[in-house]
Structures are given as structure tokens and as C-alpha cells.
Amino acid sequence: MEKKELFGPDWRIINKLGEGSFSEVFKVKSMKNQQFYAIKMLKKRFRSVEEVTRLPEIMCLRALEGNPNIIRLEEVLFDSKHNCLALVFELLDENLFELMRDHKQPFDEKTSLLIIYQLLKALSIMHAKNLFHRDIKPENCMINKDTYELKLADFGSARTTSDTGPFTEYVATRWYRAPECILTSGSYGPAVDIWAVGCILYEILTTRPLFPGKHQLDQIARIHNILGTPGREVLSQFKQNPNSQINYAFPHRVPQGFRSLLPNASEGIIDLLSKLLVYDPNGRISANEALQHPVFENIRKQERNYIASHTNIPFSAFVMMNQSHTTIKNNVDVSPVYQDPSPLGTPITFIQQAVMSQVEEQKSDSNLGVEFLNNQNQKPNNAVPSKSILAESKPVAPSNLSDSRRMTIERIKIYNQQHPAKMSHAQNRKVAQPSLHFGMPKVVKPTVLPQIRVNPYQKPSADVIKPRMQGVKIRFDL
Structure with missing residues (x-):
């Protein structure tokens, strides 16, 4: 067939x-x-x-x-x-692994934290409903390559915390597997997801996996080389249900620390990594606690503004829009670039498109787009082209940046008119019920x-x- x-x-x-x-x-x-x-x-x-x-x-x-x-x-x-x-x-466009592969260079801290914040939001909801994923890895994080909107996928390995263990030993991909998954015969819980988040954060910042073990013994050895050999109390917990294939007589290793691996990272990043990647699962930070970490303070502020704005764009695009607004004021724009279809077109950032769309469609809801335009050194000189002209005529190379903005606004409006289903779904999004009892x-x-x-x-x-x-x-x- x-x-x-x-x-x-x-x-x-x-x-x-x-x-x-x-x-x-x-x-x-x-x-x-x-x-x-x-x-x-x-x-x-x-x-x-x-x-x-x-x-x-x-x-x-x-x-x-x-x-x-x-x-x-x-x-x-x-x-x-x-x-x-x-x-x-x-x-969705692609997964996080493909995004990092195509990007070919480390992401900046702001973008990395935005991606990790969304992943932690997904895990926070899961863990609150007594669910844990068990296979967190970049391939299971679907992402929009323009807005960096992240959606967690592949729940085939997910379980409830009420399930009677032991669970499968070889859960998760090896590089993102927590120590308790390797050293015990299935005695683990939601903390395995948090460990994987720490591994992914490091990988986004460096484009290199943190613990690329070739087999489970090599995997635990790589963990010990960075975190050091765990104490007797931690190992005694694992020995209550040990993995019979593992010899617990580990050679002594001194912790290397994340600062030596990330010499240019901020203190907030180093502190967050040190809390996500704790050897003892009982001492590992939870998803809710991680979301309240000081390193996410700016993103939490943007989240409050996002909720108050009642905008239909994804939260990640809203955050990047504000970051771009601040960056452009400082004459340093590092946001993703959108290339105008015309061969002579001026490159326009995706965030600029979002800002200008907000100016036209949501002036009453937010002053952000107005501030963006008012803070530009170049003032608009030409009249805004009509919709009919832009819709019927062939693409014309913009003569200046203001013309490019106007054309971008029209393109976004046309796109939204052609995709009403997405807008309708965002407005009528259902609220998840805190229950697992289904008829x-x-x-x-x-x-x-x-x-x-x-x-x-x-x-x-x-x-x-x-x-x-x-x-x-x-x-x-x-």
C-alpha cells in the first residue's frame, strides 16, 4: 500500500x-x-x-x-x-537540536534563558499534575526558529508520580540521563527532568553537550569529572535499590565547577546551573523554584506585561520584542534578521516586524511600539502605501528603513488575514484541568x-x- x-x-x-x-x-x-x-x-x-x-x-x-x-x-x-x-x-518548524545545529554558534544568555524558561514552564505544569516526562532532550523540544517559542513534545515515556516503581532503567537519552537513572534500578522521579534541563542550558550556551558519555560507565565518569564524586550519604541512598551492573567503588574526583567551563558566563547562569545539576535528586531545585531564580527576573517582569497587554503574539516574541527595543536604543541589534524578498531590500529584524504590527493593531493596549518608533533617529518621510497598492503591485525595494517598516506592517496584516485559525485558537485557548481522571x-x-x-x-x-x-x-x- x-x-x-x-x-x-x-x-x-x-x-x-x-x-x-x-x-x-x-x-x-x-x-x-x-x-x-x-x-x-x-x-x-x-x-x-x-x-x-x-x-x-x-x-x-x-x-x-x-x-x-x-x-x-x-x-x-x-x-x-x-x-x-x-x-x-x-x-512546528524544527526541534531545538536542529536550531542549535543550524545556528552554528552559541546563543547569547538572554535567548538561552528565554528558551529554558519556557521549558521550565512546561515542566512546572507537568510536575504540578504529578506527571514527569522522563525523556527531556533537545530533539523533544519543538521550537519556532523566528520567535523561539518552545513546545515540549513526545510524551511516550511520561509517567505519573503515583505509578508504582521501579521505573525503566534506560529511560531518557544517555547524555541527559540523571545519576539516579544510572546508579539505581529505576528509583527516580520528576527530578530527572530538572537534570536534563541543566544539560540543555549548558548545550545552548556552548553548542556542546555537557556529558557526552559513550556508555553508562563513561557517562557517570564524565559526571564525576565535573561535579566530583558524591559523598557516602548520597551513594547510600542509591544503594537501597542499586543497579547491579554498576560498581560503586568510584575513584575520588574533585569538583571542577561550572565557572571553569563557562568563564564568561554571568553569575546568575553559573548559580542556576549549579542548582539544576545537583547530584543528589533530593537537593536538586524544582521547576517552580527554578522559575523564581533571580536570573529570570527580567523575563518574569515581561511575562506580567505580556499578560496585561492581552496580545495575540507568542510570549517569546513579546519578550524578544522588548529586548530588541532596548537593544536598538543602544544602537546594537542582535535579534534574528528577516531578509526582504526584493534583491535590493533592506534587512529587517523579525522583532521589528512584531513591534510595527503592535503599533498598527494595538495602539490602545501598549505604548511599546510607539516608543520604538519615537526613539528612532530617522523620521518617516513618505506617506504610508495603501493596502491595495501593496497587495496588487510587485515587491519594490524600499528606499529607506521607514518604507521597509510600512511594507512589513502590511505583510504581517496580510499574513494574519490569511491565517485566521491561528489567531482564533490563541484567543479561545482552553485552560488545562488539574486532573487525570478521564472518562x-x-x-x-x-x-x-x-x-x-x-x-x-x-x-x-x-x-x-x-x-x-x-x-x-x-x-x-x-
């Missing part, structure tokens, strides 16, 4: 985005609304609707619905004929499941797991 037939006539496959041990991900286009989405096809077979509703990934996503830093689950597709399950998600999903197209004899699940061979979605489908409203 061809790939275009996998999900039925409602979806057209554009290309394959990736494949892991448990799923394949495709970029698809909906034939109903012409929008693009990401479909995650699970390789496991499911015997009934009840088994699907009990899937931890679906339960977690439903519990976290409405959080701006959690990937949005749009639809659940279940083929009862072939026992195939597919999850439809919103589509049966609403069945849009109720059907009678075929009476098929089902054997106990075994890992299928490659030719068996190829999904075929032409059978009966049941869809769930989320």
Missing part, C-alpha cells in the same frame, strides 16, 4: 519527518482545512478503544491541554480493522469493532507493522 493511503482520504502525506523505535512521524496536509500537521504513527498494535484511552501519552496530553508550552494534540485516529493508532499534532472519549463516528481473535501482543516484524488505515476509523474529540 502506498504511503498516501495510510491515513485515508482526509490526509495527504507530504514527507516523512523521522522514525524512532516506537513510531514514525509524517508531515501531512488536511484535505478539510488545507492546514499542515504532524502525524505520529505508533508501531504498537492496539486491540480496543479502551486500550487506546489508557495510553499514557494520550492521558498526559489531555491533562496538559491548553498549555502554550506543550505540543497540541489535534486528533486521535484509530483504525480498528488493523489496530493502528495515529496521533495528529500541530506542526470514555466522545466517539464522533461510533462503530462496532470487528470480532477478531487477538493474540497477546508481541513485537511485530517490519513487514507487519506497516500501517494500513483504510479500515474503520474512530475519532476522538480532545
